[in-house]
Amino acid sequence: MNKSQKLLEEIPKAIYFDDKDRFFILDQTKLPTQEIIEEQTNIEQVYDSIYQLKTRGAPAIGIAGAYGLVISLKKYVDLDLESFVKQVLKNASYLNSSRPTAVNLSWALDKLSKLATDFPKDKSVKELYSTLRDEAVAIHTSDIFTCRQIGINGANLIKEGDGVLTLCNAGALATGGIGTALAPMYVAWSKGIRFKAYSSETRPLLQGARITCWELNKFGIDTTMIADSVSSYLMKLGRVSMIVVGADRVANNGDTANKIGTLSLAVNAKFYGVPFYIACPYSTIDIKSKSGADIVVEERNSEELIYIKGQQIAPKDIKAFNPAFDVTDNSLISGFITEKGIIRPPYNFSK
Amino acid sequence: MNKSQKLLEEIPKAIYFDDKDRFFILDQTKLPTQEIIEEQTNIEQVYDSIYQLKTRGAPAIGIAGAYGLVISLKKYVDLDLESFVKQVLKNASYLNSSRPTAVNLSWALDKLSKLATDFPKDKSVKELYSTLRDEAVAIHTSDIFTCRQIGINGANLIKEGDGVLTLCNAGALATGGIGTALAPMYVAWSKGIRFKAYSSETRPLLQGARITCWELNKFGIDTTMIADSVSSYLMKLGRVSMIVVGADRVANNGDTANKIGTLSLAVNAKFYGVPFYIACPYSTIDIKSKSGADIVVEERNSEELIYIKGQQIAPKDIKAFNPAFDVTDNSLISGFITEKGIIRPPYNFSK
Numbered sequence: 001m002n003k004s005q006k007l008l009e010e011i012p013k014a015i016y017f018d019d020k021d022r023f024f025i026l027d028q029t030k031l032p033t034q035e036i037i038e039e040q041t042n043i044e045q046v047y048d049s050i051y052q053l054k055t056r057g058a059p060a061i062g063i064a065g066a067y068g069l070v071i072s073l074k075k076y077v078d079l080d081l082e083s084f085v086k087q088v089l090k091n092a093s094y095l096n097s098s099r100p101t102a103v104n105l106s107w108a109l110d111k112l113s114k115l116a117t118d119f120p121k122d123k124s125v126k127e128l129y130s131t132l133r134d135e136a137v138a139i140h141t142s143d144i145f146t147c148r149q150i151g152i153n154g155a156n157l158i159k160e161g162d163g164v165l166t167l168c169n170a171g172a173l174a175t176g177g178i179g180t181a182l183a184p185m186y187v188a189w190s191k192g193i194r195f196k197a198y199s200s201e202t203r204p205l206l207q208g209a210r211i212t213c214w215e216l217n218k219f220g221i222d223t224t225m226i227a228d229s230v231s232s233y234l235m236k237l238g239r240v241s242m243i244v245v246g247a248d249r250v251a252n253n254g255d256t257a258n259k260i261g262t263l264s265l266a267v268n269a270k271f272y273g274v275p276f277y278i279a280c281p282y283s284t285i286d287i288k289s290k291s292g293a294d295i296v297v298e299e300r301n302s303e304e305l306i307y308i309k310g311q312q313i314a315p316k317d318i319k320a321f322n323p324a325f326d327v328t329d330n331s332l333i334s335g336f337i338t339e340k341g342i343i344r345p346p347y348n349f350s351k
Numbered sequence: 352m353n354k355s356q357k358l359l360e361e362i363p364k365a366i367y368f369d370d371k372d373r374f375f376i377l378d379q380t381k382l383p384t385q386e387i388i389e390e391q392t393n394i395e396q397v398y399d400s401i402y403q404l405k406t407r408g409a410p411a412i413g414i415a416g417a418y419g420l421v422i423s424l425k426k427y428v429d430l431d432l433e434s435f436v437k438q439v440l441k442n443a444s445y446l447n448s449s450r451p452t453a454v455n456l457s458w459a460l461d462k463l464s465k466l467a468t469d470f471p472k473d474k475s476v477k478e479l480y481s482t483l484r485d486e487a488v489a490i491h492t493s494d495i496f497t498c499r500q501i502g503i504n505g506a507n508l509i510k511e512g513d514g515v516l517t518l519c520n521a522g523a524l525a526t527g528g529i530g531t532a533l534a535p536m537y538v539a540w541s542k543g544i545r546f547k548a549y550s551s552e553t554r555p556l557l558q559g560a561r562i563t564c565w566e567l568n569k570f571g572i573d574t575t576m577i578a579d580s581v582s583s584y585l586m587k588l589g590r591v592s593m594i595v596v597g598a599d600r601v602a603n604n605g606d607t608a609n610k611i612g613t614l615s616l617a618v619n620a621k622f623y624g625v626p627f628y629i630a631c632p633y634s635t636i637d638i639k640s641k642s643g644a645d646i647v648v649e650e651r652n653s654e655e656l657i658y659i660k661g662q663q664i665a666p667k668d669i670k671a672f673n674p675a676f677d678v679t680d681n682s683l684i685s686g687f688i689t690e691k692g693i694i695r696p697p698y699n700f701s702k
Binding site: 226227312316 | 383384518549551552553554555557560561564565568573574575576577578579580581582583584585587611612614615618619621622653656657659660662663664665666667668669670671672673674677678
């Protein structure tokens with residue numbers, strides 16, 4: 001392991017699983033004021049950790065679900081195989097209900113459930129348990145490699161003295177690895193390239209302020225927080241060399257759904273000639289969605305905007321329009337940084 | 352008074368002065384949760400009200416300073432004229448120190464001080480007191496007329512069914528009248544034109560959420576609050592017919608300093624073809640500033656961004672870039688709505 005790799009090991013982690021099959025998460029609801037790593041010892045606790053967003057981010061909750069299922073099965077290893085398999089399915093179904101719309105969670109739990117139901121009847125429960133544990137570790141490892149490769153591919157875009165702006169948290173704490181949008185920053189920094197990171201606070205839930213600022217700062221990257229409304233002025237001042245954000249879903253033509261505020265960044269980037277990148281695993285590309293018009297944007301409740309940490313900031317009865325995401329037109333996107341490389345326009349992913 | 356004028360009388364007021372020379376302010380620091388109108392009975396109280404931002408907005412604090420000076424002089428009317436004039440200057444100087452950089456405050460207090468020093472020596476203290484009171488009322492009345500005329504001129508731009516987006520609070524509560532950016536909305540609504548107002552919350556100090564939402568809602572205008580990052584998506588959805596904001600300073604070529612976030616709105620408006628207006632009194636135009644390059648933007652402290660109502664939202668030691676204003680290029684501005692009419696490009700105000 002060279003120095004740069006050693007540095008990357010120091011990036012904060014959302015999830016830990018050790019060689020004694022112990023499973024830990026960083027409680028992200030306590031950030032940025034407290035840094036609490038909590039061992040997960042039973043299924044109800046894992047359910048609550050996912051439900052309460054102690055661990056969040058699509059890849060991270062898939063991995064947490066897989067590890068959660070594994071540790072919940074420890075106490076059943078003395079059952080007969082048939083009863084054990086039933087318990088696997090029961091526990092997987094229970095954990096899946098913690099965040100029913102999270103695709104990565106059901107994907108990981110389904111993968112483990114299928115391994116259990118397809119498991120040879122002449123083998124032991126302990127062998128099945130080991131298989132499930134190894135698969136959970138494999139899911140995690142695969143995510144680590146994907147993030148790392150996104151980081152390596154994207155790091156080439158960052159030069160000494162650059163200013164790199166991001167929104168929300170597509171970082172280490174949203175994944176099992178070093179993140180997606182933040183991965184290029186981590187790799188570039190670990191190679192000794194010194195740049196300025198700008199983290200847009202990301203109203204209403206402030207993931208940029210709470211989580212991105214915390215993890216970049218913790219790793220030691222020179223990070224500056226801004227209100228979401230400042231990015232345009234920052235570009236006008238010439239302080240932004242590139243923008244890189246994550247994605248919730250990418251349509252076949254490159255139109256991209258991501259956290260609300262992404263579109264405004266992309267429009268401003270176009271106006272000021274700042275390169276605008278989406279960093280995401282290839283699995284985020286949904287070729288069944290032809291364009292952004294096929295993507296339904298979740299609207300969340302007014303209270304999320306009217307109250308900040310319990311403090312009322314607007315009239316109680318005011319209407320609020322609170323979309324969780326927006327859809328950025330492919331024409332505003334300079335490229336997609338994926339584990340397979342950087343994809344440039346024109347976009348047609350099904351080809 | 353016709354029905355439309357009667358309706359306009361119902362717009363919330365920042366400042367009241369009655370025919371018994373009693374001076375009241377709406378305590379804006381308590382909004383939106385409490386609506387407290389507080390009589391100002393002594394100079395220390397007026398100082399604190401201005402200092403603590405109980406009343407804020409350039410025109411409003413000028414008027415508050417003038418009335419504050421007047422009520423502070425009531426108890427000195429039995430002095431001889433020379434001693435009374437000294438007291439006028441002393442009190443004016445004290446009040447002016449409550450917000451030393453506020454141009455309107457020193458402008459109003461200087462105006463009253465000059466009246467006192469130039470006052471004929473053969474007249475009575477009571478006559479001078481009346482002159483000062485009448486001048487304070489005249490400053491207030493002049494602002495009422497300016498706001499009303501901005502409203503009348505701008506209302507013609509608003510059509511039935513429109514969506515009108517604003518940022519921060521350039522409303523009734525920032526002035527002695529019906530506001531600047533909000534004045535066209537009030538006049539249009541009072542004429543029976545039904546549109547949707549959108550108020551961008553305006554981080555970090557949330558004047559859009561706290562004050563604009565409150566006053567528009569109170570008057571009965573159909574108002575929806577958004578996070579600052581939502582405006583681009585709102586324009587993409589076709590819901591914004593026009594944007595109107597206030598100004599802190601307008602350079603001779605039309606470049607405009609206003610609350611941070613204005614520039615981003617203007618860039619997005621250009622991209623989506625949405626008309627973008629600045630509403631301001633002619634006195635906001637500073638022909639001595641040739642262009643935006645001559646305008647110094649105030650940078651405020653990090654804490655303002657890191658804490659919301661005492662709640663920590665980012666790491667304590669994170670750097671934050673917190674400009675109070677940005678400067679919008681004249682090329683992005685469709686027009687200036689002033690009391691003298693709507694001014695269209697090309698801009699050259701000194702001509």
